[in-house]
Amino acid sequence: MAQFAFAIIAACLLGSGFQAVSSRNLVHSVLWLAISLVATAALYAFLDASFLAAIQIILYTGGVITLMLFGVMLTEQGTDTGITNASHRRIPAAVGALATFGLMATALWQGAPRGDAAGEFVTAKQIGLSFLTTHLLAFEALSILLLAAMLGAIVVARRKDP
Amino acid sequence: MIGLPAVLLVSAALFALGVYGVLSRKNAIGLLVAVELMANAVNINLVAFSNHWGGVAGQVFALFTIALTVAEVAVGLAIIILLYRAHKAVEVDEAAEMSG
Amino acid sequence: MDKLLLAEAIVLSPLAAAVVLLVIAPLRRNHAISASVTILATTVSLVSALLLALDFTGNPDLAPVQQQWPWLPAGGHIMATVGVYVDAISAPMLVVVSLVALCVQVYSVGYLGHEPSNDRGRYFAYHALFAFSMLGLVIAPNLLQLFLCWELVGLASYLLIGYYWTKPSAGRAALKAFWVTKFADMGLMLGLMVLYVKTGGFDWTVTPASTLQTIDHEWIAGLLLMAVVGKSAQFPLHVWLPDAMEGPTPVSALLHAATMVAAGVYLIVRSYPIFEGAPTVLTIMAWLGGGTALYAATVAVFQDDIKKVLAFSTCSQLGYMVAALGSGTLVAGYFHLTTHAFFKALLFLGAGSVIHAVHSNNLHDMGGLMRKMKPTAAMFIIGSLALAGFPMLSGFFSKDLILEELLHAGHIVPLACCVLAAGLTAFYMTRVVMMAFFGEPSQASDHAHESPAVMLAPMALLAVLSLVAGLLMGDFVALKDGYAGFHITALGMTVSAIGIAAIGAGIWRFGPSRRATPLGGPATIFAGLVAKAPVDQTFELFYRRVLDRVSAAAGWFDRYVMDGLVNLAGYAVLVAAAKLRKLQTGNVGDYVYAIVGGLIVLTAFGVFGGN
Numbered sequence: 058m059a060q061f062a063f064a065i066i067a068a069c070l071l072g073s074g075f076q077a078v079s080s081r082n083l084v085h086s087v088l089w090l091a092i093s094l095v096a097t098a099a100l101y102a103f104l105d106a107s108f109l110a111a112i113q114i115i116l117y118t119g120g121v122i123t124l125m126l127f128g129v130m131l132t133e134q135g136t137d138t139g140i141t142n143a144s145h146r147r148i149p150a151a152v153g154a155l156a157t158f159g160l161m162a163t164a165l166w167q168g169a170p171r172g173d174a175a176g177e178f179v180t181a182k183q184i185g186l187s188f189l190t191t192h193l194l195a196f197e198a199l200s201i202l203l204l205a206a207m208l209g210a211i212v213v214a215r216r217k218d219p
Numbered sequence: 220m221i222g223l224p225a226v227l228l229v230s231a232a233l234f235a236l237g238v239y240g241v242l243s244r245k246n247a248i249g250l251l252v253a254v255e256l257m258a259n260a261v262n263i264n265l266v267a268f269s270n271h272w273g274g275v276a277g278q279v280f281a282l283f284t285i286a287l288t289v290a291e292v293a294v295g296l297a298i299i300i301l302l303y304r305a306h307k308a309v310e311v312d313e314a315a316e317m318s319g
Numbered sequence: 320m321d322k323l324l325l326a327e328a329i330v331l332s333p334l335a336a337a338v339v340l341l342v343i344a345p346l347r348r349n350h351a352i353s354a355s356v357t358i359l360a361t362t363v364s365l366v367s368a369l370l371l372a373l374d375f376t377g378n379p380d381l382a383p384v385q386q387q388w389p390w391l392p393a394g395g396h397i398m399a400t401v402g403v404y405v406d407a408i409s410a411p412m413l414v415v416v417s418l419v420a421l422c423v424q425v426y427s428v429g430y431l432g433h434e435p436s437n438d439r440g441r442y443f444a445y446h447a448l449f450a451f452s453m454l455g456l457v458i459a460p461n462l463l464q465l466f467l468c469w470e471l472v473g474l475a476s477y478l479l480i481g482y483y484w485t486k487p488s489a490g491r492a493a494l495k496a497f498w499v500t501k502f503a504d505m506g507l508m509l510g511l512m513v514l515y516v517k518t519g520g521f522d523w524t525v526t527p528a529s530t531l532q533t534i535d536h537e538w539i540a541g542l543l544l545m546a547v548v549g550k551s552a553q554f555p556l557h558v559w560l561p562d563a564m565e566g567p568t569p570v571s572a573l574l575h576a577a578t579m580v581a582a583g584v585y586l587i588v589r590s591y592p593i594f595e596g597a598p599t600v601l602t603i604m605a606w607l608g609g610g611t612a613l614y615a616a617t618v619a620v621f622q623d624d625i626k627k628v629l630a631f632s633t634c635s636q637l638g639y640m641v642a643a644l645g646s647g648t649l650v651a652g653y654f655h656l657t658t659h660a661f662f663k664a665l666l667f668l669g670a671g672s673v674i675h676a677v678h679s680n681n682l683h684d685m686g687g688l689m690r691k692m693k694p695t696a697a698m699f700i701i702g703s704l705a706l707a708g709f710p711m712l713s714g715f716f717s718k719d720l721i722l723e724e725l726l727h728a729g730h731i732v733p734l735a736c737c738v739l740a741a742g743l744t745a746f747y748m749t750r751v752v753m754m755a756f757f758g759e760p761s762q763a764s765d766h767a768h769e770s771p772a773v774m775l776a777p778m779a780l781l782a783v784l785s786l787v788a789g790l791l792m793g794d795f796v797a798l799k800d801g802y803a804g805f806h807i808t809a810l811g812m813t814v815s816a817i818g819i820a821a822i823g824a825g826i827w828r829f830g831p832s833r834r835a836t837p838l839g840g841p842a843t844i845f846a847g848l849v850a851k852a853p854v855d856q857t858f859e860l861f862y863r864r865v866l867d868r869v870s871a872a873a874g875w876f877d878r879y880v881m882d883g884l885v886n887l888a889g890y891a892v893l894v895a896a897a898k899l900r901k902l903q904t905g906n907v908g909d910y911v912y913a914i915v916g917g918l919i920v921l922t923a924f925g926v927f928g929g930n
Contacts (some may be wrong), residue, residue, distance in 0.1 A: 059221060060221060063221045065222055070233060071229065071232055071233065071236070072282060074233050074236045074237075076255050077240070077252055077253075077256060078236055078239055078240030078243075078244070078249075078252070078253050079239075079240075079287075083246060083248060086249055087250055090252050090255060090256070093256065093259065094259065097259050097262070097263060100263060100266075101263075101266055104226070104266050104270040105270055106266050106269070106270065106271075106281075108278070109227075109266060109282065112285060113262075113285065116285055116286075116289055117259075117285065117288075120289055121255065122288055123295055124292055124293060124651045125248060125252070125292070125296070125310045126292035126294040127296070128248055129248055129273075130250075130300055130301060131296060132248070132303040132309045142243040142244055142245065143298070146242055146243045146908070147243050149912075150238075150239050150242030151239060151243075153238055153239070153242050153915055153916065154235045154236065154238045154239035154922075155235065155240070155917075156919050157234065157238045157915075157919055158231055158232060158234075158235035158920070159234070160919065160922045160923055160926050161231040162228060162231050163926055164922070164925070165224065165227040165228065165231055166228070168228075169223050169224045169227050170271065171224070172221070172222060172223075172271075177273040178276050179269075179278055184282070187279050188275070191279075192279055195283060199283060199286055199287075202287070202290060203286065203290055204292075204293050206290035206293055207293070209289075209294050209297070210293045210294050210296070211297075213297040213301060214297035214298075214300045214301060218243050241911055241915060242911065242912055245908065247907075250907075311907035311908045312906055312908060315904060315905035315906045317903070317905040
């Protein structure tokens, strides 16, 4: 039963991912990305990471996709948001992708530990505590980074006064 | 239930798809989409390992990565808007002024 | 008086004078101070040398006064030393050098009287430098210090020949002297190297029991001989000596008659143990010396410049000395060196006196000076007679000894050359005397006046020595061969007769009829051709044709091959850079491509590669 569920999630994930990178319509591409992000969230839930799944949906699917759609709309050229993949690069790109997959699969297959999962269910409380104790420094740094990113984005994209 | 290798294979496949997109997309936002896929794959990897070994570290790391990626997308889109203003197009081929 | 202190004083006092004068410019610019310092230093040297030499008179085997200080360390032991070494060989030479130097320096005070006083100090500073170098050469305990002082003497010669630096001919002459002698000095350097390699030191005391073989003796002696040919103006490297007459006449007297050119002869004397074991080289020396003596004497007959006559005469007399040393004994050559120093210096100083009076070097501008310049004339005649070997004068004893030794050693052809040269010597000196002091006075001689006492006094001293040195020197130059005293021999009588006949011929030829050039007779025509032998032109031809081409080839190689390689490297970098620059397309897609490509490669390396 679990394998069946996993298979469906995986299929959705990979299928939507493929469409995201090869769709001719930019908006479609972004929307296919949204679906793959949701599938990822499902996968997280499957792997006993429910808090993360929730965060994934809120931040990624909610925030990132919205941003991207804004970007698409703001940089629209005419009414057609059609894009294609660079024709002179498709074959080499495919080769590169396959090579990457091959390498990583080999590495992961050889190195990955077999055996049963620990199966521990991680709660939000645990994650919160970890943020504020073990990983406090990283947490604070991250907040500074977000501030910097925010300011940076505003500065970069503002209109200069004439 | 599901062995670790299977999940890892899925994430590897997703990563490979992201690589294909990065290498073949001309549009800047398309490029960004592909990068998102790759980041996603990394996150899946982290969570899978965290699930296998137990403990919370992997997921915390994944959270960090999510936050970082969000920041990166924000700044990246700001740059793409600048690019659009300068060239009225967002193909990455357009901004080739710094050629040797 | 501590002997070692005396020995050190000989060489250190002129050094002190030279350093003081060369460094402290205000002292140098005051010519009175400059002259006084130098003359004082030379006097100190002379007195010290005399005191030491008196000890060695009569006992040549007395232990030498010596001291050496380590100088060049090499590989744990001392490679070379400097110091002082006064023994029966160096003592007489020290006296001769300092005596003639003192006479010349005093004479110079009067000779340079009309020069701007700002510059004269420089002259005396150079004299001090020369005195130090020459004395250091004579007093050297090993051949390396001798070589060092040899080069310094060459430097002093360059500075003094080119003293009138506003005259381009003087500068050229100075350079020529320096180059020719420097070329010859290669021989000395190479000889010293071979000596060092074979014996591990620069000492000349190579006994027959030492490790040197005859072939080594030959090589070292031959190389040393090359340096002597240059420094002592033997054929064919004699070409610098006539040109060196551009310098002031006192300089010609000191350097190019009495001392510096004698340094070559002294070198052979000093390192005679090396030469003794090299019979081939000795024979070469005899022939070379005899040949040069005859050649130079022939050329001297045809010179119109009084100083050039004396220059070629010096060349010829040096040939005598070299030939004498080539006959296997020391005394003859060394004896002649000392007597020649006296009378040749006297002759040059006398010539300077005459030149000073008529303001010209040319014999045709002189004449009838006997009337106005009696003391100079008398002393000049004494000098000429001594040079010609007039019986009982100093030159007679030394020249006679040389001829005896040549006969004894069996070098007949060199002997014949020397005898012929003796006749020619008498002839050309008589010519000079007749043309300068007798006959019709020329335009310039009417205004001539005798030289001041400061110039005449040194000449008088040298004249006295030219008269009596032959009688005294026997004991003074007491070397291990010993001087058996004077004997009347058939050869001696023959040569004296030839000499007197030549003098008579000269008086008849250049007397009242006052014809300057000898003419007629195949012998004189042949002699005239020899005199014009283009030695200088041959050197120039060699220089232009061969040396210039070799230099041009070397220059081409340096420019196009050596520099070319370096430039090629630079060019290659530029080309590579131009090609590599194409990678920077400016296209983001390409860059992404590169990043991913690199990533794949790294991953592959990580997965399949090394540990």
